[in-house]
Each structure stands twice: as C-alpha cells, then as structure tokens.
Amino acid sequence: MNLDHGSGTLSEQDDHLTLKTDVPHSARIYDYWLGGKDNFAVDRAVGEAMIAAIPGMRYMAGENRKFVHRVVRHLAGRGVRQFLDVGTGIPTEPNLHQVAQQVDPQARVVYVDNDPLVLVHARALMVSTAEGRCEYVAADLRRSQSILDSPAVKDTLDLTEPIGLTLIAVLMLLADAEDPWARVAELRDAVAPGSFLAITHPTADFNAAEVDAAVAAATSAGMTLVARTQREVARLFGDWELVEPGLVPVSAWQPDHPVDDPHAAYYWAGVARKP
Template sequence: MEQGKGSSPSREVAPPGVNINVPHSARIYDYWLGGKDNFAVDRGVGDAMIQAIPSLRYMAGENRKFVHRVARDLVREQGIRQFLDIGTGIPTRPNLHEVAQAIAPETRVVYVDNDPIVLVHARALMLSHPAGRSEYISADLRDPASILSDQALLDTFNVSEPVGLTLIAILMLLADEDDPWAKVAELRDALPSGSCLAITHPTADFNPTEVDAAVAAATGAGMTLVARTQEAVSRFFGDWEMLEPGLVPVSSWRPDDPDVDPKAAYYWAGVARKP
C-alpha cells in the first residue's frame, strides 16, 4: 500500500493518478505474479528483491493459493457470506469473490486498496455473480474508520452478519511506529461475532539472511517493508480463537498438496474467529 520515494523519470504511460516514478507494492506483486500492470521502477525493485530471495515469485504464488483456500473454507465451514479484503492489489484471477461465489453465489465482497491502478482494473475485472455483489473502496489501512464508514461498504454488507476480513501480505507495509496492531484491533472490534480474520505476513524466522537483504532492497527504494516474528504476527489476532492448524507457514495452512515444503515461503499465515 505504501509508495516509495524517488526513482528516475520514465517514458511509460500510466492511467491518471498513477505515479510511475515511484515503486508501489501492488505493482511489484503484479510483476512477481507474471502480470503486465507494472512499470520499470516496480520491476527494478522487484528484481532487486528477487536477487535477495530467488524464490519470491513462488512465495507470491503461495499467498494467492492461501487466499483461495481461506475463501473456500470460510464459506463452507464458517458460513461466511461477506468478505472485506484490504490491500487487494491488482486483480489476479480467480479473485476472492470468484472463489467464494463459486460455492455460495450470494457472497458479497468489498475490496480495498490505495493504488489508483488497482481501481482501474477492479472496475473492469471484479464483476460479481448476479446473486452476490463485488465492490471496491479506494482507502488506506492506516485509516480503518474511513473504510468502516464508507458508503459502498455499508450498502454492500449486512453489518450484523459475520465478515471474513483478509489482510494478505499488507501489514508488512506498516512500520511499528504506525502501530499496525491498533489498526487491526479497530477493524476486529467493529466486526460481529462469528467473523474471521485471515493474515499472511513475511518473516525472517526461516531465512534471516535472505529476508534481511530483501528488506534492505525495498528500504533502499524508499518503501516500508517489515518482516515480523511469529509472536509479533500472532498479536494481530488479539483474543480471537485460532482455527486449525494455527499460525503456521503459509504453505502449511490446510494445503491442497500435502507434500509442499512448509518453509519454502517465508510467510506466517493464520485464521482466527471472533467468539
């Protein structure tokens, strides 16, 4: 969500409001996932981070697979019919609403991001099943109140029904001094009983050397990127009840492939339910 500071000018053309001279996390992720909605400055930072962590593209893919598994499980097992996805990024099919609506067509999803290029693609690609609804809010995780009070959200959700809140590879963009734990707590407190919170977060717990080098590459480009320990990530869930298997490596959270290497992707992942 946070843009960096500074880069050389580019001759590339972008939609109005998109600064192509500073890197942006959504476009870097798009590059790692093989997308085309990125610019030279994003590819430069993305390549520098890949040099530090050669398996970064694989890790980005594992995050997307986690989203799909979470959407399926929360719809089937927890009865969730509305999702709030903050830090959406550039749409990559299947999107969260497509996975959820394939099981329960009436599912409603509100996506949130602060990059104008995400808005352009959200309007074109995030088309809901007629029985459900898909909306997009241009907002920032640093201001939870603006998200929770947005009219598009209020028009889409039944605020008395459980919500699946997904924060996928986004909390890493908030520094400790921004108190991301307080931001997440504000969101948790606003959700009704039965709601679920899904998080993935990069960590140096598995490979400090590679992750520290990647963080240095991002920081050198003016971006905020924070890798956190398992204990620090667990604090985001507050007193909510962790669903099995708990806070684990992202590839190990209810994997479709039981033979996947649990520590090949340097992310913690978990889902918790509000009592």
C-alpha cells in the same frame, strides 16, 4: 456511484489518490512477481532487486494467492457470505469473489486498496454474479476507520453478520510506529461475533539473511517493508480463536496437497474466529 458489477471509473472518494508511475508500489510489484503486466519499470526494478535477495520470491507470491483461495473456500463452506479484502492488489484470477461465489452466488465482497491502478482494474475485471455484489474502496489501512466509514462498505456488508476479513501480505507495509496492531484491532472490533480474520505476513524467522537483504532492497527504493516474528504476527489476532492448524508457514495452512518444505515461503499465515 453504484458499482455492483465492477463497472465505472474512479469516483470522488478516489480523488486524493494519484497514479505515480515513478514510485514503486507493492501491488504492482506483486503483479510482476505473479507474471502480470500491470506494472511499471520502477516496480520491475524493485521486484528484481528483491528476487535477487530472495530467489524464491515468485514462489512465495504464488503461495499467498493459493492461501487466499483455500481460506475463502474454507470460510464460504462454513456459511460466511460476505468478505472485506484489505490490500487487494492487481486482480489475478480466480479472484476472491469468484471463489466465494462458486459456493454461493449471492456472496458479497468489498475490495480495498490505495493504488488507483488497482481500483481501475478491479472495477473493470472483478465482475460479480448477478445475485451477488462486488464493491471497491480507495482507502489506506493506516486510516482503517475510513474503510469502515465508506458508503460502499456500509451499503454492501452487514456488519451485524459474520464477515471474512482478509489482510494478505499488506501489514508488512506498516512500520511499527504506525501501529498495525491498533489498525487491525479497529477492524476486528467493528465486525460481528463469528467473523473470521485471515492474515499472511512475511517473516525473517525462516531465513534471516535473505529477508534482511529484501528489506534493504525495498528500503533503498523508499518503501516500508517490515518482517515480523511469529509472536508479533500472533498479536494481530488479539483474543480471537485460531483455526487449526494455527499460525503456521503459509504453505502449511490446510494445504490441498502435501508440502515438501513449508518453510520455503517466508510467511506466517493464520485464520482466527471472533468468539
């Protein structure tokens, strides 16, 4: 199925995914925090429980989105013309491909998520320029090789040329036993020198009490949510070279405007380049 311009329905590769409206999903909870409407009662319940734990949760979600925009502008401004976004979430304008294609209309983007609702909305709303291309893969980061083996990735991206690989607020959903470091390493190893990796990850380093309460709320709802230290997040970049200003609070990564309190959003963020 050709989905160059974001049209179409769930394809055969999505058959193993089932839309479960009675089980909370991180993408729909994030949509709720961002003021979206593509969520269900169970998502809103968990979202509110986590807001009760961290009153600044909506602000934090917004800071993650702003980080994506800054990173894509930064990379596109340095010649990166293809992006692999793992853990896409519900579309929120401007989307990653819109930011990239403002710099170069020929930019190509592959979005990856494991929620059927995300894929449906992505294919309906994330419309590429005529010169560029957007594709969508139904896959789980826990099986990172399946992402790389996807026909959509192979047909859309040239893995011999630099790629912007983004994993925004998604690695927290993998327990240590699922080895997120190995999953990210598989993706790092597959891309060409000159590629970039952008990550945000929640942490208890700034406010342990609030984050612990949020983790407890998620866990009680049957979700996996892992907050990691700066050192644990740094391991995800392997031996790649961190771009200035390094691994910092998400609001402090090359901000467009001065930030009063960079520790108000409990996320580490960084971008690194493959040598």
